[in-house]
Amino acid sequence: MSCRIFDLSLLMPSLTTIVQLDKLTILELFSNEFEGPIPKDIGQLSKLEQLLLHINNFTGYLPPSLMSCTNLVTLNLRVNHLERDLSAFNFSTLQRLNTLYLGNNNFTSTLPLSLYSCKSLTAVRLASNQLERQISSTILALRSLSFLSISTNKLTNITGAIRILKEVKNLTTLILTKNFMNEAIPNDENIYTFERPSLYIYF
Secondary structure, eight states: OEEEOOOGGGOOSOHHHHTTOTTOSEEEOOSSOOEEEOOTTGGGOTTOOEEEOOSSEEEEOOOGGGGGOTTOSEEEOOSSEEEEEGGGSOGGGOTTOOEEEOOSSEEEESOOGGGGGOTTOOEEEOOSSEEEEOOOGGGGGOTTOOEEEOOSSEEOOHHHHHHHHTTOTTOOEEEOOSOSTTOOOOOOGGGGOOSOTTOEEEO
């Protein structure tokens, strides 16, 4: 069962009503003008596999009940006004998660360590947030990851980031632009030696 709404004027029930449709597997509400927080009871949609709420005006934080959507494969919340500490959300319950798009929001803190337990992830977009600090080597646990965009944040230690991320074995696209402010470009030739010529790095 799926719900696809592309025009806000066609939306009869409220979002609160939609979360009562507990057999939903796909919820597409992108490119509307929704405002306010994501429903706190979104976790009632326990069968949900795709949640596509991108390009709206949602505010607030990721509701904790979203951790109950353990069948999620795709979560796309990019281009909203979501905020707060992203590392406070426990991604480890979302073991089927394949695609995570949270870019163009206002999330703060660091890349969540709990995210690295989502071993099915292949694509992650966290660009244009307020994420800080260094990238942890724990990200190497994401062996299926092929696309990672974390540009336009406040990450540090470009040398460490490249050393770690080039070891993510299936990574083919890595976008790091607009981070590492006032840091020098690494001059260690070995850092640019890759086993895979198919890996493209942008920084």
